[in-house]
Amino acid sequence: MLTYTLQRLGLAVLICIIAMTVMFATVYLIPGDPATIALGPRATPAMKAALTARMGLDQPIVTQLGRFFGAALQGNLGYDVWSNRSVTRMVLEQLPFTLALTIAGLGWAVLLGVPLGCYSAIRRNSVIDRFTGVLSVAAIAMPSFVVAIYCLLLFAARLKWLPAAGAGEPGDVASQLRHLILPAFAIGLGWVGYLARLVRASMLEVIGENHVRTARAFGLPERWIVFRYALRLAVLPTVTLLGIAVGGLLSGAVFAEIVFNRPGIGRLVYDAANTRNYPVVMGTVLVTVMLFVLCTMIADLVVAWLDPRVRKSL
Amino acid sequence: MGALGLWLVLLIVFTGVFADLVAPYDPIAQDLKGRLADPSWQHWLGTDQLGRDTLSRVIKGTQIALGVAVSTTFVSMLLGLLLGLVAGYGPRWLDNSLMLLFDTVYSFPSIMLALAIVTVIGPSLGTVLLVIVIGTVPAYARLVRTSTLAVKEQEFIAAERAMGARPPRVLFRHILPNVIGPLLIIGSMDVPVVVTVEAGLSFLGLGVRAPAPSWGRILNEGYAFIRNSPWMVIAAGLPLAITTLGFTFLGEALRDAFDPKLRRRF
Numbered sequence: 001m002l003t004y005t006l007q008r009l010g011l012a013v014l015i016c017i018i019a020m021t022v023m024f025a026t027v028y029l030i031p032g033d034p035a036t037i038a039l040g041p042r043a044t045p046a047m048k049a050a051l052t053a054r055m056g057l058d059q060p061i062v063t064q065l066g067r068f069f070g071a072a073l074q075g076n077l078g079y080d081v082w083s084n085r086s087v088t089r090m091v092l093e094q095l096p097f098t099l100a101l102t103i104a105g106l107g108w109a110v111l112l113g114v115p116l117g118c119y120s121a122i123r124r125n126s127v128i129d130r131f132t133g134v135l136s137v138a139a140i141a142m143p144s145f146v147v148a149i150y151c152l153l154l155f156a157a158r159l160k161w162l163p164a165a166g167a168g169e170p171g172d173v174a175s176q177l178r179h180l181i182l183p184a185f186a187i188g189l190g191w192v193g194y195l196a197r198l199v200r201a202s203m204l205e206v207i208g209e210n211h212v213r214t215a216r217a218f219g220l221p222e223r224w225i226v227f228r229y230a231l232r233l234a235v236l237p238t239v240t241l242l243g244i245a246v247g248g249l250l251s252g253a254v255f256a257e258i259v260f261n262r263p264g265i266g267r268l269v270y271d272a273a274n275t276r277n278y279p280v281v282m283g284t285v286l287v288t289v290m291l292f293v294l295c296t297m298i299a300d301l302v303v304a305w306l307d308p309r310v311r312k313s314l
Numbered sequence: 315m316g317a318l319g320l321w322l323v324l325l326i327v328f329t330g331v332f333a334d335l336v337a338p339y340d341p342i343a344q345d346l347k348g349r350l351a352d353p354s355w356q357h358w359l360g361t362d363q364l365g366r367d368t369l370s371r372v373i374k375g376t377q378i379a380l381g382v383a384v385s386t387t388f389v390s391m392l393l394g395l396l397l398g399l400v401a402g403y404g405p406r407w408l409d410n411s412l413m414l415l416f417d418t419v420y421s422f423p424s425i426m427l428a429l430a431i432v433t434v435i436g437p438s439l440g441t442v443l444l445v446i447v448i449g450t451v452p453a454y455a456r457l458v459r460t461s462t463l464a465v466k467e468q469e470f471i472a473a474e475r476a477m478g479a480r481p482p483r484v485l486f487r488h489i490l491p492n493v494i495g496p497l498l499i500i501g502s503m504d505v506p507v508v509v510t511v512e513a514g515l516s517f518l519g520l521g522v523r524a525p526a527p528s529w530g531r532i533l534n535e536g537y538a539f540i541r542n543s544p545w546m547v548i549a550a551g552l553p554l555a556i557t558t559l560g561f562t563f564l565g566e567a568l569r570d571a572f573d574p575k576l577r578r579r580f
Binding site: 016019026134137140142145152153158248250251255266270277278289293296 | 417418421427430431432436517518519533540541544554558559561
């Protein structure tokens with residue numbers, strides 16, 4: 001288990017390093033220098049020279065790459081081209097909003113999707129199973145930003161049940177929760193479908209396995225078989241999916257933050273992309289990559305730890 | 315479900331191909347006096363902020379969505395096929411480096427990858443195509459690699475090589491036919507994903523430039539008027555939903571019919 005953990009950690013670090021290098025390289029590979037990208041075509045040579053000197057763009061590329069990594073290791077992701085604020089601080093200010101949204105979206109998807117999948121597998125071909133089957137495909141296929149816009153239109157603009165914009169008053173938890181409902185619903189909906197389908201499929205597979213048949217032959221109560229023996233194995237692919245879901249939810253959060261005008265790193269990176277403020281974009285994207293890599297790694301380790309077959313082989 | 319999917323796809327493809335004949339008005343002709351109109355007999359889905367007929371714009375948008383989907387899926391499948399064959403049949407180090415590269419692409423949440431690329435090279439239709447190709451190639455390449463690894467161990471390949479066939483012949487005459495079926499099925503299932511990405515980027519204002527009526531662009535423009543004139547948003551969201559649903563239903567049915575083994579891929 002320790003060897004596996006270290007290997008998996010090594011892979012995660014390697015991927016982060018490659019991602020950083022690739023992002024660093026793309027800024028330099030493209031025609032035109034980064035100062036022109038950031039300042040736009042109308043910038044005067046003096047402005048460009050000032051930015052170039054300030055950001056160390058006149059150094060050799062290898063030196064710059066070294067400095068970039070050195071700074072990133074110390075938690076410094078560079079500075080905003082316009083306001084010269086620390087990118088790390090900007091991201092840390094916005095991150096809680098996005099994390100709250102992502103966790104809320106994932107939370108309701110798990111709370112609804114997993115039981116639906118279980119029930120569909122146990123009561124196969126029942127009305128609820130068929131209904132879930134069609135609805136989950138539909139939920140997966142619907143783009144989350146369309147769901148978000150329709151929700152905004154129906155529940156906020158027309159019915160006025162829920163607030164349309166912002167993240168709620170600071171310090172007022174009830175208001176913050178009310179502002180969270182619609183965006184969390186929009187980004188989680190597709191994952192309810194994914195989870196229900198996956199749990200159903202893996203439940204059906206596990207129920208056909210030898211150890212479940214043995215448990216049946218011993219006359220154990222059905223409830224016990226389902227929850228102690230079947231669900232424990234069936235939940236493993238779900239854990240892997242949850243790791244991947246974080247990436248999808250972070251993507252969905254970008255749209256949800258823009259549609260519902262919420263603060264968050266999606267909003268931050270979107271505004272920065274529109275002004276071609278590339279240190280902010282690169283820094284923020286890097287943080288999401290690290291978050292995503294961390295979550296998939298944790299998911300893989302949890303699977304290895306939960307699955308006795310994998311655990312013993314390590 | 316499969317039949318419903320087929321009908322929806324046929325409807326969308328027909329609309330896309332004959333967009334210029336079906337559309338009642340010119341999708342970029344302005345009528346500033348009749349702007350932001352509600353649906354009426356003249357304009358079934360109302361008009362936008364410049365008085366352009368929303369129905370015509372949505373119909374023209376079908377053409378853009380399908381064009382992007384077909385061209386990027388084709389390029390991605392071709393690239394994925396080549397990279398997958400190389401990874402599966404080539405030397406071990408090349409396989410490992412390619413897989414590491416694909417893992418890296420996967421480690422970007424999709425929209426973040428898109429925003430990073432847009433920041434560097436600027437928003438345009440070409441950027442959208444590039445973003446989609448980069449984002450989808452790894453999945454195809456992995457699939458082809460896995461099939462190639464399985465096929466290359468079989469006896470008929472060993473026999474072929476014993477008779478002196480060179481790698482290109484083995485790859486294209488013998489391995490290719492065995493890996494192309496699943497690739498086509500996965501490709502058809504990727505159409506809704508690609509359509510969504512294009513619409514999403516255009517919605518963010520980072521895709522197709524005005525005045526071209528992409529669904530995402532119409533959503534973007536309609537979003538500003540959502541409180542008083544919701545018809546643009548409703549009109550552009552629906553065909554997007556119909557397209558993704560139709561292609562997903564059809565793809566699922568095709569997959570179950572042709573390749574039950576792929577049923578586990580989600």
